């Protein structure tokens with residue numbers, strides 16, 4: 039599932055090629071992906087997008103947001119396998135797969151088509167008349183935007199310490215988008231390893247030093263992953279169709295049974311909050327060091 043660094047990389051590609059271009063047409067091939075209170079009038083709303091300029095591509099948590107000069111906003115949740123591709127259709131077998139799973143196409147006047155491709159079909163689209171956090175419209179509420187916590191990369195330590203006043207395992211808190219937005223399973227595990235904190239530790243039991251170290255490592259891991267183009271296990275591609283290069287830099291995620299890069303102890307995997315959780319039993323101790 040694409041997390042913050044993957045969605046950020048898709049946004050970077052779309053910004054380069056789609057911002058400033060006019061959308062000729064937005065073609066929805068799977069109307070079921072449109073959600074929220076504007077679902078019933080999506081044809082009319084998207085017809086209004088034709089001829090308008092794409093002015094901004096942004097990201098909030100793991101959602102991707104395209105804004106037009108009319109104020110109309112397309113808010114995408116990529117789900118398990120959703121991706122945007124800019125490449126032109128070459129007619130090869132990969133293109134045939136792509137055609138089969140393309141759920142939406144933004145035809146640009148002066149650039150390549152932007153295709154939203156989603157094999158598992160968990161991707162969602164909300165149509166918003168405006169995107170104003172101070173005056174959220176019902177579609178924004180429906181998209182869960184008002185329930186998101188602060189962005190992980192912008193989170194201040196005082197806010198993080200407040201969020202940590204909870205009696206639950208730190209790993210489950212890091213996955214809670216209402217508390218800290220953008221982290222998923224991969225980067226939660228990697229951040230906890232980098233900070234030397236066991237995923238089962240209770241949030242409230244973390245020392246001030248540990249909280250500071252963890253927040254620093256969360257931001258550092260996310261920034262490194264963004265620079266490496268994200269992590270690809272199977273599906274993720276950026277807007278140009280490239281795989282992310284962060285996978286080979288993962289320290290614990292997906293490395294169960296392999297030696298820890300720091301101490302040589304085999305990396306372990308357990309299930310926590312319903313998710314596979316990877317950690318080094320020696321570097322990440324269950325109590326403060």
Ligand SMILES: [Zn+2]
Pocket residue numbers: 298299300301302303318319320321322
């Ligand atoms: Zn270790």
